[in-house]
Amino acid sequence: MITGALDKWQLALNNAVNYELQQLSLSTGRVLAKPTHVGIIPTMRCNFRCQQCDIWRSDERPSELTTAQWKKVLLDLRQWLGAYRVAISGGEPLLRPDIVELLEFCRDNRIYASIVTNGWLVNHERAAKLIAARPLNINLSLDGGTPETHDTLRGIPGAFERATGAAHLLNEQRKAQGVTTGIFIKTTIMRQNVRELETVLDWVDREQLSGLILQPIQENLGGEQYNRKWFEDNPLWPDYATVCAVLDNLVERKRGGSRLTQDEVYFRDMKEYFKDPSAQRLGPCQVGVRNLGITSDGKIEFCYHVMPSFGNVVETHARELWSGDRAREARRRIKACDKMCMATCYAKAGLKQKLEMLKALSR
Numbered sequence: 001m002i003t004g005a006l007d008k009w010q011l012a013l014n015n016a017v018n019y020e021l022q023q024l025s026l027s028t029g030r031v032l033a034k035p036t037h038v039g040i041i042p043t044m045r046c047n048f049r050c051q052q053c054d055i056w057r058s059d060e061r062p063s064e065l066t067t068a069q070w071k072k073v074l075l076d077l078r079q080w081l082g083a084y085r086v087a088i089s090g091g092e093p094l095l096r097p098d099i100v101e102l103l104e105f106c107r108d109n110r111i112y113a114s115i116v117t118n119g120w121l122v123n124h125e126r127a128a129k130l131i132a133a134r135p136l137n138i139n140l141s142l143d144g145g146t147p148e149t150h151d152t153l154r155g156i157p158g159a160f161e162r163a164t165g166a167a168h169l170l171n172e173q174r175k176a177q178g179v180t181t182g183i184f185i186k187t188t189i190m191r192q193n194v195r196e197l198e199t200v201l202d203w204v205d206r207e208q209l210s211g212l213i214l215q216p217i218q219e220n221l222g223g224e225q226y227n228r229k230w231f232e233d234n235p236l237w238p239d240y241a242t243v244c245a246v247l248d249n250l251v252e253r254k255r256g257g258s259r260l261t262q263d264e265v266y267f268r269d270m271k272e273y274f275k276d277p278s279a280q281r282l283g284p285c286q287v288g289v290r291n292l293g294i295t296s297d298g299k300i301e302f303c304y305h306v307m308p309s310f311g312n313v314v315e316t317h318a319r320e321l322w323s324g325d326r327a328r329e330a331r332r333r334i335k336a337c338d339k340m341c342m343a344t345c346y347a348k349a350g351l352k353q354k355l356e357m358l359k360a361l362s363r
């Protein structure tokens, strides 16, 4: 119990110190910090066909690390970073039969995991096991307030019922088991669902879930070549006036106590982004001093768009790769990137966010 509490404080302290060192790394060009945003993709396989995502469209079938290999990678990182957070994504991570085992491994080694899923594979038994593994958060993707919108955007009939059902089951289990795991809904804002965001929020409030996380649609996740005008003629890109009106309403709702997770600055930045996503970003991108992404086959990357990979953690320890020549080359390319993207690179580790993190960790 005491070790657990101490570990959470170590995590908060690690992050606070590293955030400052990361800023220093950016201004001096030297690697002074360790990564604070670790993400792993245990599988690129997926059972969905979402319109906004090109992962399922890819012909590439990258291999996957075994359970033992993932455990070693996670533990190596624990020894290097101390207490750390890891975001588990995909593909659809629940397609891995060992996903609960990996979450339990994180729990037992005091690695703070969060996971994002489409929810299709969550039944009563799996919900109980996922919650018993005590991840920090489980995020369920929900791209609409109605079955018609969500199922159409996600390409699978019945997807809405399963995603909302999964959130309900997980929330029930969270209460029954008395654990602090956050159950969040994650919605990608697109033309087809922008007018339903308030319906999604109504439901999140009613179900008393932990919160709604919004993500503006961005250029396809797997695209290697950045096309600055990718949003033009894109059928998923929302109308600016509509999206602004909805976001303004949501900010009002947040002020009134609705369960929106992100702060008002984020809403202001989303409006800027929707005005013109081809505008040049202001300030340096932080991924090269902050993020560490590991793909299903063990490749390590900062940002897929800039340089796909700079090594493999199965062959070389992540610590060596982080400060090696290829990472330096990737950082040079990141420095030259002026793209305004609001996913991997979006970083506003302001005082408020740090305090919110402390609050989340002390739950």
Ligand SMILES: C[S@@+](CC[C@H](N)C(=O)[O-])C[C@H]1O[C@@H](n2cnc3c(N)ncnc32)[C@H](O)[C@@H]1O
Pocket (backbone or CB within 6 Å): 046, 052, 053, 054, 055, 089, 090, 091, 092, 093, 116, 117, 118, 140, 141, 186, 187, 188, 215, 216, 217, 218, 219, 220, 221
């Ligand atoms: C790639 S999915 C992987 C996890 C899981 N399969 C799921 O859908 O939750 C992670 C998140 O990325 C979001 N996403 C996919 N394509 C996107 C895009 N082009 N722009 C913004 N978010 C996107 C999805 O909606 C989902 O919430």
Ligand code: SF4
Pocket (backbone or CB within 6 Å): 046, 047, 048, 049, 050, 053, 054, 055, 056, 090, 091, 092, 118
């Ligand atoms: S967003 Fe998630 S569920 Fe949808 S296709 Fe991509 S990886 Fe699969």
Ligand code: SF4
Pocket (backbone or CB within 6 Å): 281, 285, 286, 287, 303, 304, 305, 306, 333, 334, 337, 338, 339, 340, 341, 344, 345
């Ligand atoms: S701004 Fe950063 S995260 Fe975004 S594409 Fe450029 S290097 Fe990658």
